[in-house]
Amino acid sequence: MVDAHLRGSGALVAPGTASMSDVAKRAGVALGTVSNVLNRPSIVAPTTRAKVLAAIDELGFVRNNLARSLANGRADTLGFVIVDIGNFLFVDIARGAQEASADAGMKLLLANSDVNFESQNDYLDWFDEARVGGVLLAPLDGPLDAAQRVRSHGRPVVTVNWPGEEGQSCGVTVDEEHGGFIAASHLLERGRTRLLFAGGPLSLHAVAERLAGARRAVAEWGNGATLEVAETERLTIRSGRELGAEIAARRASDRPSGIVSAADALAAGCVQALMASNVRVPEDVAIIGYDNNHFAADSIIPISTVGQPGHEMGRIAAGLLLEEMAGGEHEHRTVILAPELFERASTALPDFR
């Protein structure tokens, strides 16, 4: 081995392979002094410090974080297991979490489970074995025993977009029911009382909650307001187009005056199909989406929407995790954030009849 030879000769060391003791030798100081230069430079005499830094430079020394963390038992890393890196909400959350981590001097490592339960567990275990300080998890629907396992090893896990377990862990979620309520209320306030809720499958927790919120809004409004439910197969543009075409085909008097859609893509498809059939948005039918995606802002008619504060969710989740890691007083809790209304042209107030 070339490395071994060089190392053995004591003269040269392969680049990136120099250890602290190599540096110490080169600088003519003790191992501990090198460590001090790296970690507590202020307690080292300036001349000594300079010698050590020079040696580090000459040898191209790179501190070995494995050994470092192993020796001091501390970690400067957080892990984030993301269910779907292709989903903007999670990307936003990741950005927020990263920001908060950086503020605390921590690095955030992402692992994409790609909507795969097994992969999610693998990465969870991997972070556990890698001895990260804590783990953020944006999970798939489903049992979270792997998360529980990691927790039982003394490593905190905070869930995002999923509630914490009562008294066991922290979580950050959005009040989906409230989002549905906001969306429907927005339309009701604009005089749209024949509402239609579009979205599905209803087995999706978030969709069901949004529907419940819309129902509550209509019920509280009273005044003859109605809510028709059109369950779609998926939350896609395509599903939206189909629904839009169906609505456009109705007699004008049978059409809803407002549509609450459980997703922006769905709403965008709807708008496309309606406009293609000369049903005007928002004059004939107002429509509001959900998620504040690109779809919403970039549609032909900019679509009003209800958005989750992804960035804030990430910040808060990371904050909870850091708090839990710090030890001391910590009460497990789930922070529930309010979704926000984004008003755009698709629910503008024209002179509707």
Added chain:
Amino acid sequence: MVDAHLRGSGALVAPGTASMSDVAKRAGVALGTVSNVLNRPSIVAPTTRAKVLAAIDELGFVRNNLARSLANGRADTLGFVIVDIGNFLFVDIARGAQEASADAGMKLLLANSDVNFESQNDYLDWFDEARVGGVLLAPLDGPLDAAQRVRSHGRPVVTVNWPGEEGQSCGVTVDEEHGGFIAASHLLERGRTRLLFAGGPLSLHAVAERLAGARRAVAEWGNGATLEVAETERLTIRSGRELGAEIAARRASDRPSGIVSAADALAAGCVQALMASNVRVPEDVAIIGYDNNHFAADSIIPISTVGQPGHEMGRIAAGLLLEEMAGGEHEHRTVILAPELFERASTALPDFR
């Protein structure tokens, strides 16, 4: 310390804190045997193995990967520094890279540099210190000295969407010029000879290359084909709308019969503005985008586009990295992939005049 006490007592160990020697003691075997059970179970006698596994279970032992990697000098992890986790191309690349890594039994960790040069370097250094096996980098335009530094430490770095340095490193890129050529040729073959190239700023490497390709296509086609260049400020829907409005306002005879757009968002905006002014797509103006984004497929008129094989880019890049890590024969090279044409309605062959 509670931990210390429990550990000292030799009876109990705090959960997740058990070490291999605790397991060995509990199972009544030697340390090395526990290691064998974990790493080479087949050479351990079944009864011994069972005892050890039982002890592992009872103690909730979690292998410490820091110590493991430190001791054997190997890493089971790759790092991927992504310039923008919000960009679908990079997400696709990440997916491909993850797939290839998993096939090789490696974990892929993502770090989002968020289009920030400093952050990119930080993560690069962090992966270096963490002793990952190798690093994938989808970089920002700009000097790559941090990458070079990591390489000089003997840790391979492969760039994606950026060429490798001649004889120094590997890279995977897409032939942007060819993409522009394909796009323009596609329109020319459909009888559109008055072409317009939309995109900007031209200082963006990719945009300039795509334009060059379109120019070459027009030149090679001859036959009186022309190419007008409309430089836009950005590659957004909004820029597209402005351009579309401008084109719609022209006399029909002054309009291009085909538009080559440097981005799907731009093309989508264009289509929206044109259709709003009753210019028909593709009858009056055919249009082709670039990037194979959502925008393209989900526009009112599905837009033809040229797409980069992101997934394949990721797979190949990870493959190159793994090859380089394996040592042995390895020739640094840059793999240039061909972009692909996606035909959709916006360039369909109607009976144009």
Added chain:
DNA sequence: TTGGCGTATTGAAGCGCTTCAACGAACAAG
């Protein structure tokens, strides 16, 4: 000259693992 004190430096112990030479037991062949 001696004692005392603060500052700078030292180096051994230990973090939890892998590796590997060495050992022991069991068994077949001579």
Added chain:
DNA sequence: CTTGTTCGTTGAAGCGCTTCAATACGCCAA
């Protein structure tokens, strides 16, 4: 009963770092 093999197991050495008690070195006051 010996010798040789094979198979399973052992435990010390070492990975590169942090930590901390111990020491060395001034330097000033007594």
